Amino acid sequence: MADFTNQVAFVTGAGSGIGRATAVAFANAGARVVVADINDASGRDTVEQIQKSGGDALFIACNVAESAQINAAVHQTVATYGRLDIGINNAGIGGKFGRLLDQTPEDFNQMMAVNIGGVFYGMQAQIRQMLTQKENGHQSENNVGKVRPAGGRIVNVSSIAGVRGMPMGAPYSASKHAVIGLTKTAALEYVRQNIRINAVCPVYTHSTMVDELISTAPGMEERMRKMIPMGRFGQPDEIAQAILWLCSDGNAFFTGQAIQLDGGMTAG
Numbered sequence: 001m002a003d004f005t006n007q008v009a010f011v012t013g014a015g016s017g018i019g020r021a022t023a024v025a026f027a028n029a030g031a032r033v034v035v036a037d038i039n040d041a042s043g044r045d046t047v048e049q050i051q052k053s054g055g056d057a058l059f060i061a062c063n064v065a066e067s068a069q070i071n072a073a074v075h076q077t078v079a080t081y082g083r084l085d086i087g088i089n090n091a092g093i094g095g096k097f098g099r100l101l102d103q104t105p106e107d108f109n110q111m112m113a114v115n116i117g118g119v120f121y122g123m124q125a126q127i128r129q130m131l132t133q134k135e136n137g138h139q140s141e142n143n144v145g146k147v148r149p150a151g152g153r154i155v156n157v158s159s160i161a162g163v164r165g166m167p168m169g170a171p172y173s174a175s176k177h178a179v180i181g182l183t184k185t186a187a188l189e190y191v192r193q194n195i196r197i198n199a200v201c202p203v204y205t206h207s208t209m210v211d212e213l214i215s216t217a218p219g220m221e222e223r224m225r226k227m228i229p230m231g232r233f234g235q236p237d238e239i240a241q242a243i244l245w246l247c248s249d250g251n252a253f254f255t256g257q258a259i260q261l262d263g264g265m266t267a268g
Contacts, residue, residue: 002248005030009080009247010074012064012122013091015042017207018048019158021236022088022243027055029244031086034077036062038069038091056112064091064118067125073245074125083133085128088246089119090157092175094209097216100170108171115175115184123186123197129267130195151194153247156183157239160203160230160262176201180258187256198246203227203262205234 009026013019025032027050034263035050035057037043043059048059058080062073077084092115096107130152161169162176180199186196204210204224212235214221225231244260245251260266 002029002244002250004086004244004247006079007031007085007264008034008083008160009086009088010036010077010126011088011090012036012062012070012083012118013157014046014088015039016046017209018202018205018236018239019088019090020046021240022090023057024050024053024055025240025244026086027057028053032056032081032131033058034073035059036073036080037063038063064122065113067117067121070118070121074129078129084126084129087122087152087154088157088243089122089126089154091118092157094212094237095169095172097168097213099168103171111171111175112178115172116178119179119182122183122243123154123156125197126152127186127190131190131193134193152195154186154195154197155243155246156197156199157243158183158199158201158268160201160260160265162199162201163258163260163266183258184256191255196221196246196252198255199258200239200242200246201258201260201262202234202239203265205236205239207236215266225267228262229267232263233259234263 004026008192011019011023014035016022021047023033035043035046040061047057049057060073060076062069064070089135095111156179158179159176160182161173166173183197183199190191239261
């Protein structure tokens, strides 16, 4: 298991699903975790869950579509914990299910604001802080006193819809393709500053968003399962463990990649 002792992780959309599982996993691995979410109740529930297990967590209300709110959240993180080592940009929305011509400009703009804006603004705030730490020579140590070079790690949550088409979900697919483009570009721009940036692309994973998709039509769940060679949906904990692996010290030669967690969907 990766050790994140003395590190600080900032996770957006951490009130439920993949975000919650990721926040809890980082806390279980020794990190101090900032739970950022637009929903106060669910965000505070995540913090309570972490604290009951002996972890250290802070809730910050944050609408990722607003750059000022993400900047403020990162500033509060540093004011509380003194640094930022890991940024997980997970918050997103599924939008309306329908053909391209059924999507309105409002549907499209909201999707871009949250799913792309949240990643773009998140990385900007996180990278600024990581660069400041590097310039000031702020290093961290693990639980055995090993010094970790200044820099940071960022993981953006895309989707399998970011590497293939998604009929009836054009705005969502477009936004998740864009997340991969942002990830690869930022990774190249900041690799020499020891900031590693990657993305994960999950297939249907148990979450509120997937439940909403299932409810759109009778038999939808079965049709979705048949698309996955493993015959099942992903579990939030499975995605969380992949994110922790991407952020681990043992993965130092890995950046600019979009890992597909799809139960074999894209293998054929």
